[in-house]
Amino acid sequence: MDFVVILQAGVASGTVLLFATLGEILAERSGVLNLGVEGMMLIGAMTAFSVTIATGNPWIGLLTAMLFAGLISQIHAFITVTLQADQVVSGLSLTLVGAGISLVLGEGLSKAGTVSLMPNFSIPLLVQIPVLGDIFFKEQSVLVYVGYLMIPLAWYYINHTRPGLHLRAVGEYPSAADALGINVYRLRYFYVFIGGIFAGLAGATISLAVSPGWFSELTTGGQGWIAIGLVIFAQWDPFRAALGSYAFGALRRLILDIQAPLTLFGVDNPFYYNPYLSFFLQMLPYAFTVIVLVIGSREAIRKRLGAPAALGEPYIRGERGK
Amino acid sequence: MCTCFLVYLATSPLEHAVTANTTTDLQQPPLAVEMRGIVKRFPGVLANDHVNFELRAGEIHALLGENGAGKSTLMNILAGLYKQDAGTIKVKGKTLEFSSPRDAIKAGIGMVHQHFMLVPSQTVTENILLGLDEPRFLMRLQEYDKKIADLGDKYGLKVDPRTKIWQLSVGEQQRVELLKMLYRGADVLVMDEPTAVLAPQEIEGLFETLHSMVAQGKSVIFISHKLNEVASIADRVSVLRRGKVTASGVPAKGVSRQELASMMVGREVALAVDKKPKTPGEIILDVKDVHAENDKGLPCLRGLSLHVRAGEIVGIAGVAGNGQVELSQVIAGLRPCKKGQALLNGKKVSNRDTRYGIEHGMSYVPEDRTHVGSSPNLSVTDNVIMKNYRKPPISKGSMLDMSAATKFAQELKEAYDIIVPTVNTPVRLLSGGNLQRVILAREISGHPNFMVAVQPTRGLDVGAIEGVHRLLLTQREADAAVLLISEELEELIALSDRIYVIYEGRMMGEIKVEGAEPDKTLMDAIGLMMTGTPLEQIHMEGAPTHG
Numbered sequence: 001m002d003f004v005v006i007l008q009a010g011v012a013s014g015t016v017l018l019f020a021t022l023g024e025i026l027a028e029r030s031g032v033l034n035l036g037v038e039g040m041m042l043i044g045a046m047t048a049f050s051v052t053i054a055t056g057n058p059w060i061g062l063l064t065a066m067l068f069a070g071l072i073s074q075i076h077a078f079i080t081v082t083l084q085a086d087q088v089v090s091g092l093s094l095t096l097v098g099a100g101i102s103l104v105l106g107e108g109l110s111k112a113g114t115v116s117l118m119p120n121f122s123i124p125l126l127v128q129i130p131v132l133g134d135i136f137f138k139e140q141s142v143l144v145y146v147g148y149l150m151i152p153l154a155w156y157y158i159n160h161t162r163p164g165l166h167l168r169a170v171g172e173y174p175s176a177a178d179a180l181g182i183n184v185y186r187l188r189y190f191y192v193f194i195g196g197i198f199a200g201l202a203g204a205t206i207s208l209a210v211s212p213g214w215f216s217e218l219t220t221g222g223q224g225w226i227a228i229g230l231v232i233f234a235q236w237d238p239f240r241a242a243l244g245s246y247a248f249g250a251l252r253r254l255i256l257d258i259q260a261p262l263t264l265f266g267v268d269n270p271f272y273y274n275p276y277l278s279f280f281l282q283m284l285p286y287a288f289t290v291i292v293l294v295i296g297s298r299e300a301i302r303k304r305l306g307a308p309a310a311l312g313e314p315y316i317r318g319e320r321g322k
Numbered sequence: 323m324c325t326c327f328l329v330y331l332a333t334s335p336l337e338h339a340v341t342a343n344t345t346t347d348l349q350q351p352p353l354a355v356e357m358r359g360i361v362k363r364f365p366g367v368l369a370n371d372h373v374n375f376e377l378r379a380g381e382i383h384a385l386l387g388e389n390g391a392g393k394s395t396l397m398n399i400l401a402g403l404y405k406q407d408a409g410t411i412k413v414k415g416k417t418l419e420f421s422s423p424r425d426a427i428k429a430g431i432g433m434v435h436q437h438f439m440l441v442p443s444q445t446v447t448e449n450i451l452l453g454l455d456e457p458r459f460l461m462r463l464q465e466y467d468k469k470i471a472d473l474g475d476k477y478g479l480k481v482d483p484r485t486k487i488w489q490l491s492v493g494e495q496q497r498v499e500l501l502k503m504l505y506r507g508a509d510v511l512v513m514d515e516p517t518a519v520l521a522p523q524e525i526e527g528l529f530e531t532l533h534s535m536v537a538q539g540k541s542v543i544f545i546s547h548k549l550n551e552v553a554s555i556a557d558r559v560s561v562l563r564r565g566k567v568t569a570s571g572v573p574a575k576g577v578s579r580q581e582l583a584s585m586m587v588g589r590e591v592a593l594a595v596d597k598k599p600k601t602p603g604e605i606i607l608d609v610k611d612v613h614a615e616n617d618k619g620l621p622c623l624r625g626l627s628l629h630v631r632a633g634e635i636v637g638i639a640g641v642a643g644n645g646q647v648e649l650s651q652v653i654a655g656l657r658p659c660k661k662g663q664a665l666l667n668g669k670k671v672s673n674r675d676t677r678y679g680i681e682h683g684m685s686y687v688p689e690d691r692t693h694v695g696s697s698p699n700l701s702v703t704d705n706v707i708m709k710n711y712r713k714p715p716i717s718k719g720s721m722l723d724m725s726a727a728t729k730f731a732q733e734l735k736e737a738y739d740i741i742v743p744t745v746n747t748p749v750r751l752l753s754g755g756n757l758q759r760v761i762l763a764r765e766i767s768g769h770p771n772f773m774v775a776v777q778p779t780r781g782l783d784v785g786a787i788e789g790v791h792r793l794l795l796t797q798r799e800a801d802a803a804v805l806l807i808s809e810e811l812e813e814l815i816a817l818s819d820r821i822y823v824i825y826e827g828r829m830m831g832e833i834k835v836e837g838a839e840p841d842k843t844l845m846d847a848i849g850l851m852m853t854g855t856p857l858e859q860i861h862m863e864g865a866p867t868h869g
Contacts, residue, residue, distance in 0.1 A: 160461050162451075169441045169452050176439035179403070180453030180502075181424025300619045309442070317403070 006253045007135045014249020015147040016041075016205045020227035021234065021241040022154050023198020029158060029236060030191035031171040031310040034076050035091025037199050038224025039098020040069040042217060044203025046102035049214045052115045058208050062118070065204040066197045072098055073196025077189045084314035095224070099217055109214040118142050118209045141209040143201075147242075154238040167191060171308035174315040184315050199224065222286060229289035232296035235306050248285055255281045353415070354379040354510050354541040355400065355431070360409035362395050369395040370406070371565040377510065382532060382542045384556035384574065386549070388586050388783040389754070392565040393545050394436075397512045400543075401433035402426030413510070424453070432503025433512040436519075438495050442488040446470065446481055450502045474501055478534055491853075492641065493524035500531065511535065512543045517551055521641055522811065522849035529555050547586070549579045550812070561585040587784050595791050595816040598799075602819065603632030606683075606772050606803035607653070611662035612672065614645075614652050614827075622648045623827040625662070630803040632771065635794060637818035637835075638807040641852050645827035646807045647689055650776045653805070654686045655679050666772055680709055685765035687775040689807075691754070695761045698750035702742055703731040705749050706764045730767075738763040739789070755786025762793050773797055774805040779813060791817060811848060823851035831857025 020037050027034045044065040052061030075097070079090040123137040123145070136148075158164040166187060169177040174184045206219055213219075226248060234241035258264070259271045259278045271278050296302055302311075355377040362370040369392045377383050387393040398404045400411065402420035410417055413429045420426045426433075440449050447466050451457075457466075467483040474480055479497040487495060496516060503511055513532075517525045532542050532555065544556055552559055552574055559577065561569035568585040569577075584590055607630040616622035622645045630636045640646050651657035653664045655676040664672040671679040679686075688694040696705050707716050707727045715726040731745040738759045742752060749757055758778060765773060775794065779787040794817060797804050808814050814821055815835055823830040830851035833844065847860050 161459050162457060162461060163459070165444070165448055165452060165461060168444065172443050173439070173441045175437075176441050176449075177452065179401075179423050179433070179435065179439040181422055181427065182453045300617065303618055306443075 004131060004134050006257050007250050008138065008140070009257075010250025010253040011136055011246055012140060012144055012210050012249070013252050014246035015141075015144045016202045016210055016223055017227050017230060017245035017248055018147045018150070018242055019198050019202035019205060020224060021230045021245055022150055022238055023195040023202070024227055024231045025234065025236050025238060025241060026154070026158075026167070026198070027191050027195030028231060028311055029167050029171045029308055030188050031174060031308055031313065031315070032077070032080055032188050032192050032195075033087045033091060033312045034073065034094070034192060034195055035088060035228060036073070036076055036094025036098060036224075037195075037227050038220055038222065039095035039102075040072055040196050040199035041098075041203035041206070041220045041224045042102040043072050043098045044069040044200030045207040045219045046106040046109065046203070046214060047200070048204030049115065049207040049212075050106065050109055050112075052208060053109075053112050056116060058116055058118050061115075061208060062201070062204045066200040069098075069200025069203065070193045070196040072101070073192050073199070074189065077192040080314060081185050081188045081192070084316060087312050087314075103216055106214050106216065110216065112214075114212070115208070117212055141205075143205045143209050151238050151242045158238070168308070171310055174310050175317075178315070178317060188315075202227070222289075226285055226289050229292040229296075232292050232302075232305065232307075236308065251285060255284070351379045351381070353377065354413070355543075356412040357396070357400065358410050358412070360396060360399060360411075361407045362392075362399060362404060363407055364395075368565050370399070370409075372409070373562070373565070373567055374570060375560060375567070376571060377541050377543055378558075379541050380536055380539060381557040382536055382544055382555055383571070384544045384546055384552040384559045385562065386546055386552055386559055386569075386582060386586060387562035388547055389781050390564075391562040391586070393562050394514060396562070397433060397514060397543065397545060400426065400431055401512060402431075403433075427503075427506050427508065430507060430509045431512065432506060432508030432510070434496065434499040434503065434514065434516060436514040436516075438499055440487045440495055440498060443486060445484055445486050446490075446498050446501075447483040449487060449498060450483075450505050454506070470501060470505065473504055477501075477504060477538070478531055479504075491524075492519045493521070493527065496520070496524075496528065497531075500535075504535075509540050510543065511540060512545070514545045515547070516544070517546070517548065518809075519642060521852045522845055523853065525551075549582050552582065553579065563588055583784055589785070595795070597795060597817065600633050600798065600819075602634035603801060605629045606632050606667060607774075607805060608665040608668075609649075609653065609662075610665070612649070612652055612659055612664060613661035614648055614657055614659050616645075616648055621827065623652065626824065626827065626829055627662075628822050628829070628832075630772070630805050632803050633798055633801045634819040635798050635804040635806055635817050637814035637821040638805065638824060639811060639814050639821050639848055639852060640809075640824045642809055644825050644852075646824065647776060648827075649824075650686070650688070650774045650805070650807055653679075653774050654684065654688075680768075683771040685709075685768060685770035685773045687758075687761055687765055687773065687778050689776040689780070691757055691761055692750070696749050696757060699748050701748055702735070702740065702745040702752075702760055703727050705760055706731050706734050706767070709764060709768055734760075734763040734767060738793075753786075755782045755789070758782060758786065758790060759793075762790065766793065766797065769800075770802060772803045772805075774807070776807045777809065778806070779808070779810070787813075811845065815844070821848065823848055823857075825852060825854045830855065831860075833857075 020041060024034060024037055047068045048061040048065035051064040052058045055061065076090050076094045079085045080087045118141050120139050120141050122139055126137040127133040158167060166177065166182050170182065170184050170187045178184050203220065207214055230241060230244045233244050261269050262272055263269055353376050357373065357375040360370045360373040373396055375396065385393045395404065399406045402423040402425050413431065418429055447463050447470055450470055451466060470483040479501055481494050481497050487498065516528060520528060536542060546552060556574040558571045559569060559574050559582065560567060560571055561582065563586060609626060609628045612623050612626045613621065614623040626649060638646050638649065648657055652659045652672050655671055655674050659672040663670050666679060666682055666684055669682055671684065692698055707730065711717055711722060716723055716730060728745060735742065735745055740759050740763065741756055749760060752760065778790050782790065794804055794806065806814065806817060818835050821833045821835060833848065850860050851857060
């Protein structure tokens with residue numbers, strides 16, 4: 001086993017989680033919890049793949065995927081922001097709707113064959129850094145590099161720009177923002193849309209770069225849920241989100257690759273001979289997600305982790321702040 | 323600032339003392355704000371019924387009224403949060419239509435809400451810049467920090483622009499709210515019950531600030547339901563009752579407290595409390611070194627010890643959020659006690675189920691009367707039998723005798739003056755004062771020998787407050803021990819035999835109250851303790867001074 005190769009593939013795989021997590025961070029920072037990430041990613045993956053087949057241009061596929069996922073997210077925005085319904089219920093339904101739509105529209109797509117993918121290339125100079133160059137800058141997809149850029153941009157946007165200030169205010173204390181003339185509803189719609197676009201991008205990253213193709217709901221394989229767990233783990237911070245995403249990406253690759261060789265460190269590879277051990281390994285990321293979500297659902301702990309104070313609460317003008 | 327509102331004033335004819343002063347005089351300064359014929363309806367309520375209100379430039383104008391009288395509605399209309407159904411608003415002579423708070427701010431009207439509109443996780447500067455068009459995109463905060471510090475110096479509002487809001491005291495947060503409005507160039511400041519959350523020293527500081535702002539050409543509307551404040555701060559007073567103006571622009575000096583109270587309530591009100599001297603008996607409640615955590619899991623009680631004897635009312639004073647509510651919950655058995663214990667009649671009641679306490683003479687009037695104190699959708703009957711349904715005559719074997727329950731509820735309704743069509747009415751339809759009487763009726767009818775009452779008069783009108791005070795004193799007469807937790811210092815001083823002051827969950831000191839007249843030294847000492855100075859240090863420094 002070559003660990004550098006595993007990590008290199010892990011970074012690509014982690015890029016999927018990174019996009020989904022960043023999008024959800026932006027939505028949650030505005031106060032809207034969107035559990036529909038998985039559904040929006042499926043929409044993105046399906047759209048990207050089928051549009052690329054139809055047009056032959058992966059860039060058109062990518063943009064369509066982002067747009068379609070963004071539009072689907074507006075169902076959630078309408079239900080939670082305008083109708084002020086429960087965000088958890090609406091988000092879960094969005095996952096079901098997204099999965100349903102993508103399965104119906106993606107029917108037969110898995111047999112459609114291969115498509116032209118997003119380009120891969122190395123970054124000159126940086127690729128010569130020992131080990132790190134191989135892992136991060138050698139023959140990666142263009143989307144991986146986009147991911148690198150997104151991390152500081154998202155962080156800077158949230159913490160050091162005027163729209164970022166408004167975003168945080170709307171998620172922390174919407175009545176304060178409203179009293180100063182900031183349109184809470186419009187901003188929440190907008191950031192749910194951005195979250196949808198990112199989820200679509202994450203889905204497209206799977207079907208056009210990381211593991212190309214359409215394998216119905218196995219395409220995303222629950223990564224949308226892992227992203228929601230990562231948001232809590234990242235404490236709503238893009239840099240920590242990147243850390244978690246790449247670590248989980250690497251773990252996914254490791255779990256896949258560790259089952260292949262006959263021997264491991266000179267002894268019989270137990271993961272090869274005992275399938276139950278592999279199943280156990282494959283379960284770990286999801287077990288982690290469940291644990292993080294359970295911990296994160298406790299109000300007190302969420303507060304201590306720095307969750308946006310108004311996360312999950314519909315904003316109704318005239319109701320007193322707390 | 324206080325000769326306080328607990329003085330029994332001779333009743334006087336008042337209705338007409340009011341309108342005489344409203345005629346405009348050419349000598350008077352121009353109008354900063356003029357609201358004419360404002361009507362605002364909410365489902366089922368006429369919140370503002372053709373209200374006229376005018377504010378002169380450079381005055382402090384108090385807007386007085388009970389809860390629900392419509393004063394906040396009127397001001398929210400002025401601040402652009404609500405839209406009036408009818409009526410016009412003129413600002414500096416120009417008729418304006420506000421469709422959002424932004425428009426109002428543009429017109430120079432800034433409102434400081436009762437619940438501060440500040441984002442706790444952001445800095446002072448960030449909060450002040452929120453919603454403005456500058457800076458355009460990138461936030462380079464240093465230059466703005468400086469601007470805001472300068473503005474603070476100009477109006478005597480000292481606060482470090484780089485501090486995060488959650489690190490500031492309530493008084494400092496209020497200064498940020500004022501700065502926010504001043505930074506936007508507001509010259510009419512609407513203050514919604516600004517003193518409700520402040521310690522006495524902070525109130526004095528606020529009043530000084532308001533005077534200095536008025537001296538620099540600003541005008542202030544001061545919303546309040548506290549009579550004593552109006553006399554000390556306002557130039558003129560307007561009073562609202564049930565959405566209608568009952569006094570419009572009366573000079574504050576020319577009107578007595580009793581007159582104002584009657585205009586607020588619509589009838590004569592006894593403002594004084596009749597507390598007879600009494601020798602307390604044995605110790606009923608004994609709280610020993612109690613430690614507990616708040617809802618966020620942070621320590622909120624750090625070693626509190628106190629006791630209450632039979633036949634005395636003991637007050638707990640403190641600024642909101644210093645552990646008072648948690649203390650009452652530990653005593654009532656609703657909050658785990660990490661260390662120490664609370665004894666009732668020598669028996670441990672902390673960390674035990676609430677029924678044990680109830681059966682051993684505890685009664686509890688919680689802060690949240692609609693969700694903890696009562697069950698809103700249940701009837702008056704169901705609510706009043708909640709603590710004695712296990713006992714005959716209401717319990718009959720394993721059944722409830724509903725006719726006995728109804729009879730019991732009827733008796734309480736008569737005895738406690740609960741105004742309700744029938745005892746089958748759900749209590750959510752009751753007014754705050756009536757609901758509090760239902761709760762007190764239930765608690766007192768069990769003949770407890772101990773009562774803990776948390777903010778029993780909060781949000782009640784002057785008339786209902788009078789009734790609650792009377793009931794608490796009846797308990798004292800009946801030799802019960804009463805622990806009264808309140809944020810109204812005047813109320814504590816008027817009712818209590820002793821007052822404990824707590825700060826951040828620690829005991830700052832104990833003060834004996836003699837007579838219902840709060841003198842300035844006493845108020846100052848309590849104020850200092852409320853902001854964290856222990857009693858011993860106050861004595862060491864000699865006469866108490868203002869912070």
